[in-house]
Amino acid sequence: GAVVSQHPSRVICKSGTSVKIECRSLDFQATTMFWYRQFPKQSLMLMATSNEGSKATYEQGVEKDKFLINHASLTLSTLTVTSAHPEDSSFYICSALQGARSDTQYFGPGTRLTVL
């Protein structure tokens, strides 16, 4: 149980284009999902908290208009990187809380974004 998937696993795009990454909780409902970014050989940095049916809460320094987050259902959150630039290349990882009163985040396998 508590499986989180991400799609795509890898994506390469040209500079200036937009890329959408999906995060799905496969066997549970997730009212809260999180988006993290991991640079090569570094730790994960929280980008934003996504709550179903409401606006995402972004961490300081994360551009809301560049990283659009939508959590339209209890099993799906999407991250859209708009007007991507090479510096946006990174490993993006989502996680989901299993239940509204859960204290444990279950992580997706991540999406490797490369912007040319």
Add this chain to the structure above:
Amino acid sequence: AQSVTQLGSHVSVSEGALVLLRCNYSSSVPPYLFWYVQYPNQGLQLLLKYTSAATLVKGINGFEAEFKKSETSFHLTKPSAHMSDAAEYFCAANSGGGADGLTFGKGTHLIIQP
């Protein structure tokens, strides 16, 4: 602001030896603490967690960790290392609310020598 420090970006132990990965947190209130493992090209897997119950926490794959408030530490141990334990290990914390994002340490790469 909360922070998590992992001492040693790389730890190397012999197969069968004790594994000790260090984690210290900085928080005015004892947080919830987690250890995750990341194998190459895979997502993070939860090893164990401390949520203000028992201070000695047992996790999967023979790992355990002890919460020590006086030392603000949550070190991860395993009595006998196995080759399959080679991976990246992350210590993480949040404020104790389930809806809070995690603050991660920089990670420790565990190397197992045959």
